[in-house]
Amino acid sequence: MQIVIGLSGSSFHKQKRTKAQRKTKIRVMVRVISYYSHGTMACADPYHIHLIPFVDIRCLTIDHINGDGAEHRRKSKVNGATSQWLWKQFRETGKWPDGFQVLCHTCQEIKRIKYDMKKKKLPVQAYI
Numbered sequence: 001m002q003i004v005i006g007l008s009g010s011s012f013h014k015q016k017r018t019k020a021q022r023k024t025k026i027r028v029m030v031r032v033i034s035y036y037s038h039g040t041m042a043c044a045d046p047y048h049i050h051l052i053p054f055v056d057i058r059c060l061t062i063d064h065i066n067g068d069g070a071e072h073r074r075k076s077k078v079n080g081a082t083s084q085w086l087w088k089q090f091r092e093t094g095k096w097p098d099g100f101q102v103l104c105h106t107c108q109e110i111k112r113i114k115y116d117m118k119k120k121k122l123p124v125q126a127y128i
């Protein structure tokens with residue numbers, strides 16, 4: 001009887017590949033955030049909630065400025081993260097697509113709430 005300790009061949013390579021893919025994903029995210037934050041690597045802070053620039057990359061996201069993210073993802077067949085799609089566009093055309101900015105999760109959520117309240121015709125200014 002053979003006792004296998006550790007990972008089998010395919011599992012080992014799968015784990016290795018996943019780690020490499022994770023590194024590539026982070027590298028892409030850094031490049032995309034760097035471009036769309038104009039080199040600041042910070043949230044655009046459209047609601048002036050940050051006392052100092054918010055630079056934690058783990059909580060930074062790519063935002064569709066016009067709020068048409070769902071429509072854009074559907075039309076452009078964005079499969080997965082927008083940052084990966086932006087990087088692919090840049091590699092293929094040499095140009096970064098317009099209409100995006102960097103926001104932190106909190107600013108994204110405020111934007112979403114404001115959008116929802118506007119849609120329901122609730123007084124947005126009273127809330128935010």
Ligand SMILES: [Zn+2]
Pocket residue numbers: 043044045046050054103104105106107108
């Ligand atoms: Zn923010």
